[in-house]
Every structure is written in structure tokens, then in C-alpha cells.
Amino acid sequence: MDTASRPHEQACTQSSRDKTQEKRLGSERSHGADGQDVLGKTSLVLKMKKLFFAFLALSAFSIGQPYADEAAPKFNDFPATDLFNGKPSKVRIISSRDRKFATRLHALSGQRPNFAGHYTLASWGCGASCIQTVAIDAKTGKVAWLPFTVCCWDSDISEPIEFKRDSSLIIVHGSRNEAGAGVYYYRLDRAGFTLVKAVEKVAS
Incomplete structure (x- = not known):
């Protein structure tokens, strides 16, 4: 090479x-x-x-928690400042439901206010473990019905409807019109009972 x-x-x-x-x-x-x-x-x-x-x-x-009740409304969140101490007005029977329970409403209207400052609130039975609730304005005689029956509250609940004279809030325990289950917070205003918060019970 x-x-x-x-x-x-x-x-x-x-x-x-x-x-x-x-x-x-x-x-x-x-x-x-x-x-x-x-x-x-x-x-x-x-x-x-x-x-x-x-x-x-x-x-x-x-x-696993029976209720998710964080930040639940309290009675003092809805204070009633207009406390009525005068003679209750005569109840005003207007609706068909009012007429159906006129005797009860007339008896209730003579009682002193126990709710929301100037309302008289009461409940009575509508079946087994079932109640219906109404509030009468002692100043005007106007009737405000809770727009559902309440039933099926837990056995440890002594009062399915909680309320106070100096608050417009009510606390409902159980089922509304036999549906659902939980704790429901309503306030009474000029339009009637208005839902504030619903806390449904969770099955464990």
C-alpha cells in the first residue's frame, strides 16, 4: 500500500x-x-x-356525621325588637284553611304572644307523630301558617318546633310533609315563613 x-x-x-x-x-x-x-x-x-x-x-x-350543622342559625341572629304587651286583636279568618280550624284559631288569638315579639304560635296534632303549626299576629289578627306538616322527628327530640318570644327564628326537626329529614331553620317576616337554612340528615 x-x-x-x-x-x-x-x-x-x-x-x-x-x-x-x-x-x-x-x-x-x-x-x-x-x-x-x-x-x-x-x-x-x-x-x-x-x-x-x-x-x-x-x-x-x-x-359519618349525622348532621352537617356548621354555622347553624341562632335565635339571637334574628332578634324581635317589637315586643307586644297589649290586648291581642281578634283573629282574621280569611283562607279556607283558616275556616277549617276557626275554633282553634279563635281560642289561640286570646293568648299572649310567645313568638317573634307579637305573634302567638301553637301546634296541634294531625296524625301519629305529626303536627301542624300556625302563628297569629296579636297586633293585627293576621294568620301565618307554617307551609307544611312536621313529622318523624328523632326520639331524643322533645320539641320538634323550637321558638322564642324575642326571636323571629323557628327551628324545625324531622320531616316536612313526610318528605326528607333534618333540621330546618325558618324566619317569620311579612311574607310568612321563609326558609333560612336546611340541614338534611345524612344516612349513616
Whole structure:
């Protein structure tokens, strides 16, 4: 072989080795980047699983509580400032429901106010473990019916309807019109009984 051609062959051989090494390094870098992507995705999946199980644990704790009664309305949140001490007005019998229970309403209207400053509130039975409730304005004789019957309250509840003279809030325990179950907060205003908050009972 011509000695003059040896440097050229050596140069070609070295160039071929360099290209092979570059390909190998490039492949290693590519695999390294893919490995980092896989690790990153695996870490994200693990974090999502931890959040999911934490959410399940929190949900289970919440379901285990019989009532979710955080920030429940209180009587002093709805004060009645107009306390009436005069002679109660004669009840005004207007609606068909008023006429149906006229005798009870007439007897109730002569009593002193016990609710929302100037109302007389009373309940009476409408079946087994069932009551209906009405309030009469001692100043005007106007009748305000609680727009549902109440039944099926828990055995440890002595008063399914809680109320005070110096507050317009009432607290209802049990089922409304035999549907649902829980604790319901209503206030009495000029429009009648208005729902403030409903806390449904969660099955354990």
C-alpha cells in the first residue's frame, strides 16, 4: 500500500469512529430524557392518587356525621325588637284553611304572644307523630301558617318546633310533609315563613 494514502485512511477511520460515538451519545441523551419524562409522569400520578385518597377519607368523615350543622342559625341572629304587651286583636279568618280550624284559631288569638315579639304560635296534632303549626299576629289578627306538616322527628327530640318570644327564628326537626329529614331553620317576616337554612340528615 502506498504510504502516502495511509494518513487519508486513518483520517477516514477516525471520522467514522467519531460519528459512531456521536450517535451513541445522542441515543443515551434521548433515553435519558425519556427516563426523566417517565419519572415525572410517575410522580404526578402518585401525587394525584394521594389527593384522591385524601378526598375519600374526608368524604367518609363527613358522611359519618349525622348532621352537617356548621354555622347553624341562632335565635339571637334574628332578634324581635317589637315586643307586644297589649290586648291581642281578634283573629282574621280569611283562607279556607283558616275556616277549617276557626275554633282553634279563635281560642289561640286570646293568648299572649310567645313568638317573634307579637305573634302567638301553637301546634296541634294531625296524625301519629305529626303536627301542624300556625302563628297569629296579636297586633293585627293576621294568620301565618307554617307551609307544611312536621313529622318523624328523632326520639331524643322533645320539641320538634323550637321558638322564642324575642326571636323571629323557628327551628324545625324531622320531616316536612313526610318528605326528607333534618333540621330546618325558618324566619317569620311579612311574607310568612321563609326558609333560612336546611340541614338534611345524612344516612349513616
